[in-house]
Amino acid sequence: MNAPGQTLRTLLTPESVALGVDAMDAEEAIRRAGELLVASGNAKEAYVDAMVDAYRSLGPYMVIAPGLAMPHARPSGSVARPCISLLTLAEPVAFGHPTNDPASVVIALGGTTDEGHLELLQALASALAIPNVVKRLHDAEDYENVLEILEEGE
Numbered sequence: 001m002n003a004p005g006q007t008l009r010t011l012l013t014p015e016s017v018a019l020g021v022d023a024m025d026a027e028e029a030i031r032r033a034g035e036l037l038v039a040s041g042n043a044k045e046a047y048v049d050a051m052v053d054a055y056r057s058l059g060p061y062m063v064i065a066p067g068l069a070m071p072h073a074r075p076s077g078s079v080a081r082p083c084i085s086l087l088t089l090a091e092p093v094a095f096g097h098p099t100n101d102p103a104s105v106v107i108a109l110g111g112t113t114d115e116g117h118l119e120l121l122q123a124l125a126s127a128l129a130i131p132n133v134v135k136r137l138h139d140a141e142d143y144e145n146v147l148e149i150l151e152e153g154e
Contacts, residue, residue, distance in 0.1 A: 008084070008123055008150050014143045015040040016085040026060070026095040026103075027052050029087070030071045033108035036085035043110045047078035051108065055095070063097035067134040072109040079110040082120055086146060088138045104138045127151070 016036045023029040034048030050073035055062065063069045085108045092102035109120045127133065127150040140146045 008127065009147060011082065011084045011120070011123070012086060012147065012150070013040055016042075016083065017143045017146055018085075018087040019140060019142070019146075020090045021087045022090050023093055026055060026069070026093055029069065029089060029093050029103065029106050030055055030108070033071060033085050033087050033106045036087060037079075037083050037108055037110050040083060040085070042080050042083035044078040044080075047073060047076065047110055050074065050076065050078065060095040060097035060101070063095045063100040063103055065128070065134065066100045067092065067102070067104045067138070068100070068128070069095055069103040069106045070109060071106065072111070075111045075113050079112050082112060083110040084108065084120060084124070086137070088140065105134050124150075 018032070018036055021032050023032055030051050031048055034043070034051050037043035038045055038048060051071045054073045055071060062071045087106050089104050089106065092104040094101045095103055107124065111120055130152050133149065136149050137146060140149060
């Protein structure tokens with residue numbers, strides 16, 4: 001894969017970003033993030049269902065930092081190519097995590113292989129290490145602003 005910034009700019013398209021989204025609960029937030037993967041042509045609806053099923057069976061493991069959820073499911077034929085979506089929630093929602101709830105930023109990952117999931121996480125790792133990144137992403141005004149914030153970690 002390319003440098004993280006290029007990867008994020010390539011993977012995170014305008015179609016895969018939504019800001020100020022309303023969601024009643026964690027499942028709806030996961031579905032909304034998954035719908036962005038579907039709308040960008042990178043995943044099928046079955047993958048969205050698999051992400052919700054993973055949340056139902058495994059719990060809030062996907063809330064990886066305060067305010068940040070990263071839903072994903074096992075790689076399958078429901079994902080055409082590695083993909084990422086990012087949405088910010090108008091109001092944070094609880095996923096049931098004891099310390100990192102509620103989430104206000106949801107980044108969905110879709111991989112075609114286990115290694116692909118790791119590459120997506122590596123592409124995001126430096127970006128997510130930026131101080132106050134979750135708050136700054138939540139407050140982002142548009143797609144370009146989201147990319148600017150994420151690319152600071154290069």
